[in-house]
Amino acid sequence: MKFMFNKIHVRFITIQSTISYHRKMKSITLLLLSLIILSSCNRRMDLPSHQNDVISDAKLAFGSCNKLSKPQHLWDDILADSPDAFIWLGDIIYGDTEDMGVLRDKYQRQKSQPQYAQLRKQTSIYGIWDDHDYGKNDGGKSYPMKRESKAILFDFLEVPPQDQSWNREGAYQDYKLNVHDISIHLILLDERYFRDTLLRPDGIYQPNDTGTVLGETQWKWFEEMIKSSTSDLIIIGSGTQVFPEEHRFEKWANFPRERARFIQVLKTASRPILILSGDRHFGEISRFSAAGQLPVYEVTSSSLTHTYPTRNEPNKYRIGTPVTIDNYGLLHIVKYKDHLDLELMLKGEGNRILSKEIWSVPR
Numbered sequence: 001m002k003f004m005f006n007k008i009h010v011r012f013i014t015i016q017s018t019i020s021y022h023r024k025m026k027s028i029t030l031l032l033l034s035l036i037i038l039s040s041c042n043r044r045m046d047l048p049s050h051q052n053d054v055i056s057d058a059k060l061a062f063g064s065c066n067k068l069s070k071p072q073h074l075w076d077d078i079l080a081d082s083p084d085a086f087i088w089l090g091d092i093i094y095g096d097t098e099d100m101g102v103l104r105d106k107y108q109r110q111k112s113q114p115q116y117a118q119l120r121k122q123t124s125i126y127g128i129w130d131d132h133d134y135g136k137n138d139g140g141k142s143y144p145m146k147r148e149s150k151a152i153l154f155d156f157l158e159v160p161p162q163d164q165s166w167n168r169e170g171a172y173q174d175y176k177l178n179v180h181d182i183s184i185h186l187i188l189l190d191e192r193y194f195r196d197t198l199l200r201p202d203g204i205y206q207p208n209d210t211g212t213v214l215g216e217t218q219w220k221w222f223e224e225m226i227k228s229s230t231s232d233l234i235i236i237g238s239g240t241q242v243f244p245e246e247h248r249f250e251k252w253a254n255f256p257r258e259r260a261r262f263i264q265v266l267k268t269a270s271r272p273i274l275i276l277s278g279d280r281h282f283g284e285i286s287r288f289s290a291a292g293q294l295p296v297y298e299v300t301s302s303s304l305t306h307t308y309p310t311r312n313e314p315n316k317y318r319i320g321t322p323v324t325i326d327n328y329g330l331l332h333i334v335k336y337k338d339h340l341d342l343e344l345m346l347k348g349e350g351n352r353i354l355s356k357e358i359w360s361v362p363r
């Protein structure tokens with residue numbers, strides 16, 4: 001608009017230079033009036049046609065892989081985004097211990113970290129663990145302190161004492177959130193407590209085609225959650241990446257049968273699904289499409305404090321820019337009468353957008 005106004009203004013000055021003062025004044029008035037009308041028409045025309053149909057919007061921030069001994073330099077940016085909730089996707093702390101006093105102390109120090117403490121005051125916090133906060137690097141079902149570790153995690157997250165997730169084995173949870181009239185079903189999967197062992201000769205995980213990631217009880221629960229959900233949006237929080245297959249680190253693809261089951265479960269949903277994952281010290285957005293189905297997006301945000309430098313990691317599902325500096329995720333949901341716009345973002349220091357995709361889904 002600014003550019004257009006200047007163009008007309010220049011033309012106006014040139015035309016008017018030879019005519020009388022009165023005519024000039026009359027013309028000025030007429031031209032100004034025309035300009036005002038023109039500019040207001042154009043302003044209206046510039047708006048997306050659905051702009052007036054916006055019902056509400058919500059912002060959720062998320063992140064993973066947070067080492068207390070490293071600078072906690074992204075919390076101010078997260079605070080500046082004023083999210084309606086923050087979701088931990090694992091490795092909240094680097095516990096790596098069987099000493100529950102050490103684990104509790106590290107969580108407590110995280111809780112007291114000033115900017116994080118401020119975020120807790122400002123917004124709701126949810127989360128699930130990955131390996132380091134569980135207590136063992138790449139740990140699974142054989143970690144001996146898993147029951148005690150779960151209680152410490154739930155204390156840190158302040159999971160309400162009446163929540164039924166306290167009473168079952170494992171740390172999986174779900175929440176029905178209603179944020180500014182947008183309903184979100186948040187499902188947080190536990191991929192450690194029941195997970196079978198993987199073999200890793202020469203530092204490369206071998207596929208395990210018989211073992212489990214979730215365990216049968218959690219599987220049944222997950223299947224029911226997905227099938228029955230009627231929220232505007234389902235968000236699945238997963239410590240481990242779900243879609244990427246090529247890299248050599250921990251991933252759902254290390255359990256091909258389990259990953260195939262996961263994808264089958266996703267197909268039973270009647271609502272759009274967004275997966276949030278962590279763990280990788282690397283950020284990226286992936287999109288998985290199956291014939292006749294809505295695509296499913298996965299936003300991997302890692303790490304809040306120590307992201308690894310560039311690597312040429314292939315991922316056939318990746319869309320947009322891979323992120324190799326410290327990052328957090330921001331999901332901006334805009335609800336319209338007939339659809340949702342989901343702005344999927346990975347952001348860095350100075351509130352800079354490092355990768356962004358917009359997913360428009362019908363309601």
Ligand SMILES: [Fe+2]
Pocket residue numbers: 090091130131132279280
């Ligand atoms: Fe991890």
